[in-house]
Amino acid sequence: xxxxxxxxxxxxxxxxxxxxxxxxxxxxxxxxxxxxxxxxxxxxxxxxxxxxxxxxxxxxxxxxxxxxxxxxxxxxxxxxxxxxxxxxxxxxxxxxxxxxxxxxxxxxxxxxxxx
Amino acid sequence: xxxxxxxxxxxxxxxxxxxxxxxxxxxxxxxxxxxxxxxxxxxxxxxxxxxxxxxxxxxxxxxxxxxxxxxxxxxxxxxxxxxxxxxxxxxxxxxxxxxxxxxxxxxxxxxxx
Numbered sequence: 544x545x546x547x548x549x550x551x552x553x554x555x556x557x558x559x560x561x562x563x564x565x566x567x568x569x570x571x572x573x574x575x576x577x578x579x580x581x582x583x584x585x586x587x588x589x590x591x592x593x594x595x596x597x598x599x600x601x602x603x604x605x606x607x608x609x610x611x612x613x614x615x616x617x618x619x620x621x622x623x624x625x626x627x628x629x630x631x632x633x634x635x636x637x638x639x640x641x642x643x644x645x646x647x648x649x650x651x652x653x654x655x656x657x658x
Numbered sequence: 659x660x661x662x663x664x665x666x667x668x669x670x671x672x673x674x675x676x677x678x679x680x681x682x683x684x685x686x687x688x689x690x691x692x693x694x695x696x697x698x699x700x701x702x703x704x705x706x707x708x709x710x711x712x713x714x715x716x717x718x719x720x721x722x723x724x725x726x727x728x729x730x731x732x733x734x735x736x737x738x739x740x741x742x743x744x745x746x747x748x749x750x751x752x753x754x755x756x757x758x759x760x761x762x763x764x765x766x767x768x769x770x771x
Contacts, residue, residue: 599757646692647759
C-alpha cells in the first residue's frame with residue numbers, strides 16, 4: 544500500500560458525460576501528479592499540482608481539468624467524454640523539498656470505461 | 659525531448675531462470691532512473707531507483723545499474739519466481755521545470771512453474 548488513495552476504483556459512463564476522479568496523497572506529500580494509462584499511448588503525464596498550485600502540464604486535453612484543494616486532495620475532471628478517454632487514470636504523490644527528483648508513489652488507479 | 663525505450667515483450671521464462679529487461683533513455687541533464695512494477699489488476703509500485711551515474715538500485719532480488727556512458731538502466735534478476743509475473747516499466751525524471759516521469763511502454767513478464 545503506497546498510502547495514495549483514489550476513488551472510485553471503477554467508473555462506467557456514457558459519451559458526452561462528465562466525471563470526477565478523486566485522489567488523496569500520502570501524508571506530508573505536497574505534490575500530486577495525474578497520469579493516464581491506455582493501451583495505445585502507454586503511461587502519459589497529464590498534470591501536476593504542488594501545494595494547491597498548478598506546476599506542470601503534460602498531454603492534458605482541454606476537456607480535462609484538475610485542481611488541488613487546501614487539504615491537498617486533488618480532483619481530475621473529465622468532460623464531454625469520448626470513447627477514446629477510456630483508460631486507467633493514476634494519481635501519484637511525492638514529498639516536498641527536492642524539486643521533484645524524489646520518488647513518486649502511485650495510487651491504485653481509477654479505471655474509466657466510456658460506452 | 660525525454661524518452662525511454664524498453665525491450666518489447668512479452669517475456670516468458672521458467673521459474674529460476676535469469677531475467678534481463680533492457681532499458682535505454684534519452685534525456686537532458688542528469689536524470690533519475692526508476693523501475694516500476696504493475697502486478698495484474700493493481701497500480702504501479704516502485705521497484706528500485708538510481709539517481710546518479712554508476713549507482714546500483716536493488717530490491718527483492720532485482721538490480722539495475724545507472725550507466726551514463728551507454729544511457730542504459732537494464733533490470734536483472736538472477737532467479738525469477740512465478741510471483742514476479744507482472745508488467746515492468748522503466749522511467750526517468752529529468753528535473754528542471756518539467757516535473758513529470760517519462761515511462762517506457764512496459765514489458766510483460768510471465769514466469770511459468
